Amino acid sequence: MQGADQFIDLLKELIRSPSVVGAEHAFFRVLQRALEERGARVTWYEGLLVAQGDRPDAAMFSAHIDRHGLICTGPNEFQYAAFVTGNRSDLLGNSVSEKLMMKIVDRFQSVPVMAYEPWSGSYRGTGVIRNAYVCEYRNNLIFEVDGLEHLVAGTPVAFTDRLTMANGILSAQLDNVLTATHLVHLYALGFQGTAFFTAQEEAGSSWRYLLEWFRRFNDGTDRLIVVDTSPYPDRETADRQQVVLRGRDANAEFHPRTTAMVESLCRSNGISYGFKDIYIDEQNREAVALGNEPQSLGSTELGRIVLASNGFVQGTTLQIPTTGYHTMEESSTMAANEAFSRLLTLIAGEAGAI
Numbered sequence: 001m002q003g004a005d006q007f008i009d010l011l012k013e014l015i016r017s018p019s020v021v022g023a024e025h026a027f028f029r030v031l032q033r034a035l036e037e038r039g040a041r042v043t044w045y046e047g048l049l050v051a052q053g054d055r056p057d058a059a060m061f062s063a064h065i066d067r068h069g070l071i072c073t074g075p076n077e078f079q080y081a082a083f084v085t086g087n088r089s090d091l092l093g094n095s096v097s098e099k100l101m102m103k104i105v106d107r108f109q110s111v112p113v114m115a116y117e118p119w120s121g122s123y124r125g126t127g128v129i130r131n132a133y134v135c136e137y138r139n140n141l142i143f144e145v146d147g148l149e150h151l152v153a154g155t156p157v158a159f160t161d162r163l164t165m166a167n168g169i170l171s172a173q174l175d176n177v178l179t180a181t182h183l184v185h186l187y188a189l190g191f192q193g194t195a196f197f198t199a200q201e202e203a204g205s206s207w208r209y210l211l212e213w214f215r216r217f218n219d220g221t222d223r224l225i226v227v228d229t230s231p232y233p234d235r236e237t238a239d240r241q242q243v244v245l246r247g248r249d250a251n252a253e254f255h256p257r258t259t260a261m262v263e264s265l266c267r268s269n270g271i272s273y274g275f276k277d278i279y280i281d282e283q284n285r286e287a288v289a290l291g292n293e294p295q296s297l298g299s300t301e302l303g304r305i306v307l308a309s310n311g312f313v314q315g316t317t318l319q320i321p322t323t324g325y326h327t328m329e330e331s332s333t334m335a336a337n338e339a340f341s342r343l344l345t346l347i348a349g350e351a352g353a354i
Helices: 004-016 025-037 081-085 098-105 177-188 206-216 256-268 276-289 301-309 334-350
Strands: 041-045 048-052 060-064 069-074 077-080 112-116 123-135 140-146 156-159 164-166 169-172 194-198 221-231 243-245 273-275 313-322 330-333
Touching: 004 025, 004 177, 004 334, 025 041, 025 048, 025 177, 025 194, 041 206, 048 177, 048 206, 060 177, 060 301, 069 081, 069 112, 077 081, 098 123, 098 140, 169 334, 177 194, 177 221, 177 313, 177 334, 194 206, 206 301, 206 313, 221 256, 221 301, 221 330, 243 256, 243 334, 256 313, 256 334, 273 276, 301 313, 313 330, 313 334, 330 334
Parallel strands: 060 194, 060 221, 221 313, 243 273
Antiparallel strands: 041 048, 048 194, 069 077, 069 156, 077 140, 112 123, 112 156, 123 140, 164 169, 169 330, 243 313
């Protein structure tokens, strides 16, 4: 990877900067500085930060920057921020499924956390998650935290995180600070196109901010490339490909020509790839044959915006394979990151943005 040491240093810095879903303003400030130091022009919109070089229409990438965390909802009471931000409660008839709550309830036991002021990022204290349970009266997930009894409602609480590196593997809460870092680093490599950084993807709202930007200028596209991480059940399965492509998700078909362009660059440059939708289809055929329930194709930022815009905004996705999805130990290999970075520069070069 070009500038690998600089990339790792930047990743460490951004991972340590909190960006809880629904409280991303402080992270946008950190991101703005990092982008401007690398020569990009930065514009803020609600829920969206836009970085542009000298040829903004040449190539367009997008990454969401929010991560999972908690939000204080009362005296010494904390809830999962994605549920609160997405207004997913029994009171509104849009409740989180019991299956999803039980999947999360034991995920963050004894995890250290840090509270911060949402606009400035100012430190408000540290604590440790003591317990999590489903409130029988509200049918909602409640966290108990030692050390943050002084917080007022509305204060975001991030999982305290650090990047670890061992045996060629990067580990942290990587979704989605990892590919956001790649886009910032791309400007250091000479990128002159446009990069979008969106808020509230984990709450299902990021596509709204992105679509509003395109409608603001009445200028659609079929070349938007949305970057993210992509979870696999184990390291062996993840390592079958260096990058992950998609032809579709549960919401929409992606742009065939843009997807084919990315696939062609992978083939001609020796970058191994897999299609996540094909992988899920294969898994579902096996599941159905065994009498098990099939899994969803998943819902991506791109799929949501394609569906909502009736194809006014189109493109494809490009993802890094990971394991340990939505945990503090989400992991990806350095080899996958090197291939991903190389592919970004190839795409940008193909579009004349480098």
